[in-house]
Structures are given as structure tokens and as C-alpha cells.
Amino acid sequence: MVIKYNIGKNEYRNWIVGETDFQPEYLGKFETIFTLSNGYMGVRAATEETYREEIRGCYIAGLFDKFPGEVTELANIPDWLNVDLKLDGEKFDLKTGNILSYRRQINIKDGQLIRNIEWESPTGKKTRLTFERFVSLKNLHFAALKVKIVPL
Structure with a gap:
């Protein structure tokens, strides 16, 4: 497992933790x-694209699911992060093609999760993808995802 601590520079020193390799066996850990x-x-x-090894989950504080005779659990709200991408007709999937570069990092100071990927599809088309997301502290009901796709 490759995790890097203290990768931030200047004002972000000690605020950024990241991974530098896509490792499906560690998806749950990351x-x-x-x-x-944001507390709510x-x-x-x-990941935005789905993999079998993941445990997807979006939750609201205090929202539980309970049936008689079962243990009370946090209830999932709808998954707003699932992005099914097709790039020039090919499904974006890091388990196919070649990963040319990969970096995912969380900026704890700003509350941003950013993932940068350069990927070569099985047919040889190269693409740079950037995924940025955050959950707002100012507006507890607001979260956002930005996706940037650049053909290389």
C-alpha cells in the first residue's frame, strides 16, 4: 500500500495525505x-467510477435504518458520486488499459479530495482526468463534484 503523508508544501505542509498508485485491494481502506x-x-x-471492491456510502447524521429484530444501522442516502464515463465510446475503467499516472490526495485544511489520472484506454487513446469534490462546512446541505476530462 502506497500512502504519502506530509506531501503539502508551504501553507499546506502537514495538511495533505495522498496515494500514488491505484490498488483495488485497498479501495476500502482509502x-x-x-x-x-461536515458533521451533518x-x-x-x-471512486467516481464503480469497482466491486468498494463500499460506497453517503450518510446523514442521525438518519438510521431499523427493522424489528435487526441491528440499527446508518442509512445510505442516494449515491451522487457515481459517474459512468465513456470516453470516445470506451468505458473508463482503471482495471483496463494502462494507468500512466495516478494521484489521489485529501487536503484536510481545505476539505478537498482531488484525484488526477492519466489513462490509456485498451485501444490506445490517452486521457487526463481530474476529479475534485468537497462537502461544505458553510452550507451543511451542499456538496459538489467537478470532473475535468482532457484528451491527450
Whole structure:
């Protein structure tokens, strides 16, 4: 498992933690480490594209699911982060093609999770993808995802 601590510079020194390799076997661990929350809403750091190894989850504080005879659990709200991308007709999936570069980092100071990828599809098309997300502290009901796609 490759996790880097203290990768921030200047004012962000000691505020940024990141990973530098896509490792499906550790998706669950990084989903927990990179979770975003504002005290009201919490979002596991599952990737935008889905993988079998993930445990996706978006939660609201105090919202529980309970049936008679079962243990009370946090209830999932709808998954607003699932992005099914097709790039020039090919499904974006890091388990296919080649990962040319990969970096995901959480900026704890600003509350941002950013993932940068350069990917070559199985047919040889190269693309740079950037995913940025945050959960607002100012407006507890607001969270956002920005996706930037650049063909190379």
C-alpha cells in the first residue's frame, strides 16, 4: 500500500495525505482515510467510477435504518458520486488499459479530495482526468463534484 503523508508544501505542509498508485485491494481502506464530512453529511471516498471492491456510502447524521429484530444501522442516502464515463465510446475503467499516472490526495485544511489520472484506454487513446469534490462546512446541505476530462 502506497500512502504519502506530509506531501503539502508551504501553507499546506502537514495538511495533505495522498496515494500514488491505484490498488483495488485497498479501495476500502482509502475510502475511509479520505472520507469527507461536515458533521451533518459524510461521504466515503469511493471512486467516481464503480469497482466491486468498494463500499460506497453517503450518510446523514442521525438518519438510521431499523427493522424489528435487526441491528440499527446508518442509512445510505442516494449515491451522487457515481459517474459512468465513456470516453470516445470506451468505458473508463482503471482495471483496463494502462494507468500512466495516478494521484489521489485529501487536503484536510481545505476539505478537498482531488484525484488526477492519466489513462490509456485498451485501444490506445490517452486521457487526463481530474476529479475534485468537497462537502461544505458553510452550507451543511451542499456538496459538489467537478470532473475535468482532457484528451491527450
